Amino acid sequence: METRVLPQARRGIARASQPWRRLALGAAIAIGLVAAAPLSAQAAAPAACAALQAKYPDWKGKTLVNAINPHTPGYETIDPKDPSKYIGFDIDLGEAIGECLGFKLTYKPVTFAALLTTLAAGQADIVISDIYATKERAKAADFITYSKVFDGVLVAKGNPKGINGINMSMCGAAAAENTGYVEVPLIQALMPECKKAGKPEPTVQLYDNNANCIQAILAGRADTYVNDVNTVDSAVKAYPDKLEKAIAVTIPYSVGIAVPKDKPKFRDAVLAALIEVQKAGTHMELLKKHGLDVNNFKEPDILTAD
Amino acid sequence: MSLFLHYLSMPYLLEGIELTLEVTALGLGGGLILGLILAGMQLSRFWLLAAIARAYTVIFRGTPLILQMVFAYDALPHIGIKLPAVLAAGLALACNEAPFIAEMLRAGVLGVDRGQVTAGQALGMTPRILMWRVIAPQAIRTMIPAFGNEAVSALKNSSLASVVAVQELTLRSTQLASSTFDFFSIFFASGLLYLVLTFAISVIQLFVEWLLDLDRAQGRERKLADYLPWRRVDLATRLELAEATAADPEPVAAEQLAETPPLALTREERTRRAATIARNNIAVEAKDLTKRYGAQKVLGGLDLTVRVGEVVALLGPSGSGKSTLLRCINHLESWDAGTVRVGGRRLGFDDDGKLLSPRAMANERATVGVGMVFQQFNLFAHLSARENIAGPLRWVHGMTRIDADRRAAELLERVGLTHRADALPRHLSGGQQQRVAIARALAPNPSVLLLDEPTSALDPELVNEVLEVIRRLAIDDGLTMIISTHQIRFADEVADRVAFLSGGVIIEEGPAHEVLTNPRNPLTARFLSVMEADKIPEAVR
Numbered sequence: 001m002e003t004r005v006l007p008q009a010r011r012g013i014a015r016a017s018q019p020w021r022r023l024a025l026g027a028a029i030a031i032g033l034v035a036a037a038p039l040s041a042q043a044a045a046p047a048a049c050a051a052l053q054a055k056y057p058d059w060k061g062k063t064l065v066n067a068i069n070p071h072t073p074g075y076e077t078i079d080p081k082d083p084s085k086y087i088g089f090d091i092d093l094g095e096a097i098g099e100c101l102g103f104k105l106t107y108k109p110v111t112f113a114a115l116l117t118t119l120a121a122g123q124a125d126i127v128i129s130d131i132y133a134t135k136e137r138a139k140a141a142d143f144i145t146y147s148k149v150f151d152g153v154l155v156a157k158g159n160p161k162g163i164n165g166i167n168m169s170m171c172g173a174a175a176a177e178n179t180g181y182v183e184v185p186l187i188q189a190l191m192p193e194c195k196k197a198g199k200p201e202p203t204v205q206l207y208d209n210n211a212n213c214i215q216a217i218l219a220g221r222a223d224t225y226v227n228d229v230n231t232v233d234s235a236v237k238a239y240p241d242k243l244e245k246a247i248a249v250t251i252p253y254s255v256g257i258a259v260p261k262d263k264p265k266f267r268d269a270v271l272a273a274l275i276e277v278q279k280a281g282t283h284m285e286l287l288k289k290h291g292l293d294v295n296n297f298k299e300p301d302i303l304t305a306d
Numbered sequence: 307m308s309l310f311l312h313y314l315s316m317p318y319l320l321e322g323i324e325l326t327l328e329v330t331a332l333g334l335g336g337g338l339i340l341g342l343i344l345a346g347m348q349l350s351r352f353w354l355l356a357a358i359a360r361a362y363t364v365i366f367r368g369t370p371l372i373l374q375m376v377f378a379y380d381a382l383p384h385i386g387i388k389l390p391a392v393l394a395a396g397l398a399l400a401c402n403e404a405p406f407i408a409e410m411l412r413a414g415v416l417g418v419d420r421g422q423v424t425a426g427q428a429l430g431m432t433p434r435i436l437m438w439r440v441i442a443p444q445a446i447r448t449m450i451p452a453f454g455n456e457a458v459s460a461l462k463n464s465s466l467a468s469v470v471a472v473q474e475l476t477l478r479s480t481q482l483a484s485s486t487f488d489f490f491s492i493f494f495a496s497g498l499l500y501l502v503l504t505f506a507i508s509v510i511q512l513f514v515e516w517l518l519d520l521d522r523a524q525g526r527e528r529k530l531a532d533y534l535p536w537r538r539v540d541l542a543t544r545l546e547l548a549e550a551t552a553a554d555p556e557p558v559a560a561e562q563l564a565e566t567p568p569l570a571l572t573r574e575e576r577t578r579r580a581a582t583i584a585r586n587n588i589a590v591e592a593k594d595l596t597k598r599y600g601a602q603k604v605l606g607g608l609d610l611t612v613r614v615g616e617v618v619a620l621l622g623p624s625g626s627g628k629s630t631l632l633r634c635i636n637h638l639e640s641w642d643a644g645t646v647r648v649g650g651r652r653l654g655f656d657d658d659g660k661l662l663s664p665r666a667m668a669n670e671r672a673t674v675g676v677g678m679v680f681q682q683f684n685l686f687a688h689l690s691a692r693e694n695i696a697g698p699l700r701w702v703h704g705m706t707r708i709d710a711d712r713r714a715a716e717l718l719e720r721v722g723l724t725h726r727a728d729a730l731p732r733h734l735s736g737g738q739q740q741r742v743a744i745a746r747a748l749a750p751n752p753s754v755l756l757l758d759e760p761t762s763a764l765d766p767e768l769v770n771e772v773l774e775v776i777r778r779l780a781i782d783d784g785l786t787m788i789i790s791t792h793q794i795r796f797a798d799e800v801a802d803r804v805a806f807l808s809g810g811v812i813i814e815e816g817p818a819h820e821v822l823t824n825p826r827n828p829l830t831a832r833f834l835s836v837m838e839a840d841k842i843p844e845a846v847r
Contacts (some may be wrong), residue, residue: 071480071485080486083482084318108471110469114470117376117380121388122388123471209484210484211480211489
């Protein structure tokens with residue numbers, strides 16, 4: 001099987017200083033906007049897409065299944081106004097890519113941990129669901145990376161435990177996380193360090209989706225929830241009296257589109273289409289439309305297992 | 307509150323109910339089919355089938371449903387079976403429900419009185435007919451509450467289909483909660499929707515229980531129970547059933563039985579009878595019959611010959627082998643050595659002496675015609691008196707409903723129970739039940755009637771009505787009968803010959819009156835004197 005690991009795959013990681021405050025409005029606004037504003041994303045250049053469809057004709061006119069974990073406001077959730085639809089940046093981006101290659105998408109909502117198994121089982125054709133592309137995950141699927149990762153640290157109002165990142169300030173804290181999230185091993189890695197420093201170890205509570213993690217903090221069961229900054233912002237927006245974002249942290253990953261390992265041709269087609277979508281400015285437009293930080297923008301790379 | 311109502315009436319959530327019900331229905335329906343197969347395998351006489359079913363039960367009852375869901379959804383595609391999400395979830399739920407339903411079915415089947423099963427076998431019912439006509443209808447009634455439980459649990463378990471992307475109620479609720487942050491309003495609303503569904507199941511369960519209630523003695527409309535293939539009830543008489551119970555001392559029967567001939571035959575008649583019988587063919591012949599239960603010997607090389615028209619009474623202490631001998635004659639029980647012939651045929655063996663299958667044996671019992679009456683009556687509890695008699699005629703002997711009903715009416719009249727034709731066995735007194743049981747055994751015109759302590763379970767005042775019926779069979783009909791009994795006086799009156807059993811062999815036999823009045827074996831003498839201390843024979847002439 002063909003594998004290409006581009007040097008950029010690991011780049012763009014150490015850019016921590018972001019204008020986080022600007023994101024405070026977050027996706028909750030986006031949710032409102034999306035329903036009101038007509039879809040403004042421009043289609044990618046018709047000529048280039050026509051050429052791609054000629055080069056990769058296998059998916060033209062097809063309807064593919066996109067497995068998503070629709071619990072991430074701004075990226076993918078159901079539309080509260082019309083729950084039969086999904087909305088968010090990932091949804092629009094996927095459809096822009098599909099439009100360029102000539103396929104349509106339907107959605108299959110699964111738990112986060114089941115995204116890649118669903119893909120591997122052939123129950124889905126593609127996963128565009130704010131999933132971080134890691135070497136570990138690349139054993140299960142090939143990734144086309146498209147976004148940088150900025151995490152926020154969600155805490156109770158007033159940050160009673162004084163948590164300021166995935167660091168020694170988390171010793172003794174209870175962290176809520178989603179099963180399968182990359183933050184889980186990062187927090188687990190703190191355990192021996194805290195012990196060495198003579199402090200109590202942090203504990204990790206695993207849940208099924210963002211809503212449950214946020215509820216864990218609201219219920220006083222967990223002290224913090226580290227996740228995509230946009231998710232954190234929308235939680236703060238929803239419960240401004242009870243929650244706050246302590247700080248933003250950098251996570252050394254990129255967000256990626258996952259495709260089956262045994263379909264390198266499809267992977268290449270999606271990569272090519274994403275490049276066209278970016279060239280046309282659609283990617284940037286969608287970030288703005290959904291109230292996401294334009295600094296998330298990243299030129300695509302491919303990440304495979306080796 | 308308004309948010310709660312908003313979500314409660316939200317079409318998006320309500321549509322989720324449809325998928326919830328689909329998965330539940332697939333799970334329950336599939337589970338029932340699989341459960342039937344599993345229960346059948348577990349009850350099978352082939353040990354391999356039973357072992358496979360056991361293994362399946364261990365695996366699917368012992369692993370979490372959520373794993374089975376993921377397996378059906380994500381693992382099966384790797385071997386080329388890619389089911390849509392709803393089907394995959396339904397399959398997993400069905401596979402998971404099956405062992406539970408199978409255990410329910412098995413408990414229901416095993417819960418049916420063994421005596422009724424034996425009675426069905428004795429009537430020549432094949433295992434299939436027995437299951438369908440006797441066991442299933444009674445088992446189903448007892449299983450309905452358990453099945454209601456299972457349905458509620460399946461409905462709740464269907465929420466696990468959310469892990470395999472089935473857009474049912476739970477998945478819709480969690481997605482909605484994620485996009486709106488109205489966590490509690492949404493989950494209270496979906497919780498209430500689940501409650502409504504489970505409540506509906508409870509209502510259905512109670513309704514079905516009510517429909518199948520045999521004692522429900524009201525209403526003009528025909529009940530579901532009456533449409534079931536195993537049950538016909540004359541509605542016109544239903545109303546009296548509950549009142550006309552055993553408390554009714556039954557004047558009709560008393561007057562019918564009053565016109566009996568004198569209690570016993572005179573000595574001359576006996577001699578004449580004996581001479582006739584001696585010329586008759588052999589009806590039943592047991593040779594060197596041996597049987598043990600483990601270390602205990604039940605039959606020790608027993609020989610017995612009964613001629614056509616002869617009435618033989620088997621006497622002897624409990625455990626002497628009387629019942630076992632009777633049960634061997636129609637092959638309800640197997641034995642270790644020796645032969646039994648009924649009408650010259652080795653019942654239960656083919657021409658080469660090989661044991662027949664249960665089905666073939668049932669058919670042979672029906673053709674050879676060995677009726678049997680049991681100590682505990684063993685009437686089919688869910689059938690009316692008439693149906694107890696007519697049913698087997700239709701199912702085993704292929705009689706039409708009209709003919710079978712006519713025959714049943716005829717026999718009920720003979721045992722003086724025409725007025726109780728529509729009563730259920732539990733509404734009859736012991737004596738009445740035993741009379742129905744005798745009528746049932748006589749219905750197919752058996753060549754031999756075996757009676758296993760027919761009066762032992764009866765209250766003393768009810769003994770006579772049953773003995774009277776048997777007496778008339780012997781005297782009026784000339785039916786060949788083998789009766790095990792403790793009623794010395796009755797044996798003397800009715801039997802041509804008595805055989806005294808002890809330790810699995812016949813230690814003394816001979817003309818009834820002779821043996822009973824003048825026993826030669828000291829064991830016989832002692833047994834008789836003990837029995838006579840209770841009851842003094844008085845009416846023998």
